[in-house]
Amino acid sequence: MTQPIAETLLWALPLVPVVTALLMLTTSDRRILSAIDLAGSATLLALALVLADDVAAHGPRALGVLRIDDLGLVFLLLLALLTMAVSIYTVGWLKQAVALGNMRAEPRYLRSYFALVHLFVATMVVTVLADNLGVLWIAMEGTTITSAVLVGYHGHHHGLEAAWKYIIVTTIGISFGLFGTVLVYAAAAQGGATGMGWSEIMSVAPKLDPGIVRIGFIFVVVGYGTKAGLAPMHLWLPDAHSQAPTPVSALLSGVLIKCALLGIIRFQTIAAAACGTAFPAQVLLVFGLVSVVVATPFILTQHDLKRLLGYHSVEHVGIVALGLGFGGSIGTYGALLHVINHGVTKALAFFAAGTAIARFGSRDMTIIRGLFGVAPIGATLLMLAALSLAGVPPFSIFVSELLVLRAGIGGAHWVAIAIFLAMVVIIFAGLLHHAGGMVFGKPAAEVARGREAWSPLFGMMLLAAIMILLGLTIPASFDGLLRRAAEIIVG
Amino acid sequence: MSPEVVQTIIDDLGALLLFTMILILAAGQIYRAIYAVATQSFLIAVAGAVLATATGNPDLWVIAGVTLTVKTMVLPFVLHRVVQRLNVRREVEPVIPVGATLAIAVVVVVMSFQLSATLGSVHQAITGNALPVGISLTLLGVLVMATGQTALTQMVGLFASENGIFFTAMAVTQGMPLIIEIGVILDVILAALVMAIMVLRVRSTVDADIADLDELRG
Numbered sequence: 001m002t003q004p005i006a007e008t009l010l011w012a013l014p015l016v017p018v019v020t021a022l023l024m025l026t027t028s029d030r031r032i033l034s035a036i037d038l039a040g041s042a043t044l045l046a047l048a049l050v051l052a053d054d055v056a057a058h059g060p061r062a063l064g065v066l067r068i069d070d071l072g073l074v075f076l077l078l079l080a081l082l083t084m085a086v087s088i089y090t091v092g093w094l095k096q097a098v099a100l101g102n103m104r105a106e107p108r109y110l111r112s113y114f115a116l117v118h119l120f121v122a123t124m125v126v127t128v129l130a131d132n133l134g135v136l137w138i139a140m141e142g143t144t145i146t147s148a149v150l151v152g153y154h155g156h157h158h159g160l161e162a163a164w165k166y167i168i169v170t171t172i173g174i175s176f177g178l179f180g181t182v183l184v185y186a187a188a189a190q191g192g193a194t195g196m197g198w199s200e201i202m203s204v205a206p207k208l209d210p211g212i213v214r215i216g217f218i219f220v221v222v223g224y225g226t227k228a229g230l231a232p233m234h235l236w237l238p239d240a241h242s243q244a245p246t247p248v249s250a251l252l253s254g255v256l257i258k259c260a261l262l263g264i265i266r267f268q269t270i271a272a273a274a275c276g277t278a279f280p281a282q283v284l285l286v287f288g289l290v291s292v293v294v295a296t297p298f299i300l301t302q303h304d305l306k307r308l309l310g311y312h313s314v315e316h317v318g319i320v321a322l323g324l325g326f327g328g329s330i331g332t333y334g335a336l337l338h339v340i341n342h343g344v345t346k347a348l349a350f351f352a353a354g355t356a357i358a359r360f361g362s363r364d365m366t367i368i369r370g371l372f373g374v375a376p377i378g379a380t381l382l383m384l385a386a387l388s389l390a391g392v393p394p395f396s397i398f399v400s401e402l403l404v405l406r407a408g409i410g411g412a413h414w415v416a417i418a419i420f421l422a423m424v425v426i427i428f429a430g431l432l433h434h435a436g437g438m439v440f441g442k443p444a445a446e447v448a449r450g451r452e453a454w455s456p457l458f459g460m461m462l463l464a465a466i467m468i469l470l471g472l473t474i475p476a477s478f479d480g481l482l483r484r485a486a487e488i489i490v491g
Numbered sequence: 492m493s494p495e496v497v498q499t500i501i502d503d504l505g506a507l508l509l510f511t512m513i514l515i516l517a518a519g520q521i522y523r524a525i526y527a528v529a530t531q532s533f534l535i536a537v538a539g540a541v542l543a544t545a546t547g548n549p550d551l552w553v554i555a556g557v558t559l560t561v562k563t564m565v566l567p568f569v570l571h572r573v574v575q576r577l578n579v580r581r582e583v584e585p586v587i588p589v590g591a592t593l594a595i596a597v598v599v600v601v602m603s604f605q606l607s608a609t610l611g612s613v614h615q616a617i618t619g620n621a622l623p624v625g626i627s628l629t630l631l632g633v634l635v636m637a638t639g640q641t642a643l644t645q646m647v648g649l650f651a652s653e654n655g656i657f658f659t660a661m662a663v664t665q666g667m668p669l670i671i672e673i674g675v676i677l678d679v680i681l682a683a684l685v686m687a688i689m690v691l692r693v694r695s696t697v698d699a700d701i702a703d704l705d706e707l708r709g
Contacts, residue, residue, distance in 0.1 A: 132668075134671030138671070138674040142681075148689075152689065157693060158706060158707060160693050160701060161705070164686075164702065164704070167689070168649070172649065175652045178656050179625070179626075179629050182659050186659075196668060209610075
């Protein structure tokens, strides 16, 4: 492909969801809104795939403050894929939510809901494509603003409480991120860089003052780590994930926290070049371990299904951080694969949970019982998602967890490995206990036994297929992408 | 202006900024906290103007102007309106006594200076004592957010925290690129508006301060 087309794609990608959002404002019919939603997401996915193809053939592309390399591509593909799945799921979900009274049916509420979802996606596209570290921060704060409104969208005061906690905690966190960015930029300006571009700072990174980069990196990890849900800055996460409308929960957990991880990874590469790989690895290792340990008791004692999945995201973000901390090409490859695997699986889990919650009218796992008897397909998908999340072979998460583990053993991080394994085993038992009860228990008499809606099932099956495929084999082109992306991080 | 004069002015402004921060921390009434944070933003704008004259960088003039209009006028005005709409004149009841908060603040400031002192070579890139002052303001803003019980004190703390970052960013030799600074300020305005709407929404539906809601646990 010729150069101009690839560069056009770079600025066209963030515009697609923006235009989709604007189109939403022209109509108020639920069917037309869903159609625009599907079309917008399909366009985004198609363009992302074209760009992926081009980058695989010709290497990184840059245009102004935007840049795409193999590392960004991993996250972009996850984002586009999950946006597509969310759109498919939303068609049937919305119909049901309006019927149940969970979403207000007034046209202007539906309209602005769809518009906000696409603006949220647009801000995430910019975080992934941003080369300029300032733009990265602005887009990251943009994701907070758009998604905070969505978290409180039900208008219930629990939703507003969660939204407030979310916007305050992540905004404080991300202020630290900006401070860290300023410090790194100060070091870079001293080191001879004229701009804030990541690629430009990377070119002078070995000459940067290690002292200031070190402090900057810690600020950034705390800042973007808040957004990524790393413990102990994860306080907003279970509330926001449990109170948001289900499609938004899937986007928050599947994509948003991964975008924040990409921000951390960008700074990790700078810090590794300026003060050696050991320092950033050590920081990520500590935060990763703390996240895995902190999440465990909350997963075991949880009654609320969506909160359970929220705490589970804290654990898995911790595993990604561990993979990056163990480092080396295996650990980094495992961490990136885990980003994709967890994103796909967690979105599937939220979808399946949302459908079950709508059927039982409760998020309480002691009330959701015997799902298999009333909704066999949905129950099977929920069970598959839970098995994969727990790390059962042959599902995809098993593979990436194994890679992270192998990197840890290779680096002789015995204490970290021991803690990690113990927690994973405990969570395995806890999660299967919860899931088994929900799927196979005895259903209460008054459960709705209606037919399962096709569009949520189709969205879930799409994700389940990818989840199973990535567990069995990793396609060569995808493997190449992950290898090149890991190479960017490892250097 | 010679570099020494600029450095002296920036250091003096830094001292004043820390003073306004203490006023915010010790403010008994929300109005006082709002006036203090507006004053603080005004000092940031002055610092921007001083650095613009010293470096001859026109971008810093724009940043100073935007800070002046947005952070010293528009945002305090929004906060003021929200307070009027909420009709809360009650005292801000701190979680920790004011004395203890101020003691923590002193520790934070001393530690920030200690930390910056260990970074010798950085002083070439950042003017004067802007770095320790910036770190102090950022951390103390977070302290305000953590100890303040009402939604409005949390917002004031947030703006104070952002002020600290802006002060440091300005003192970095060339300043951040203009477009980035503008984008950051835009984000702050949007976040403030969304927060204000949420505060009013909760007040009208359940008649409570949004920061007092604590039913989500575990």
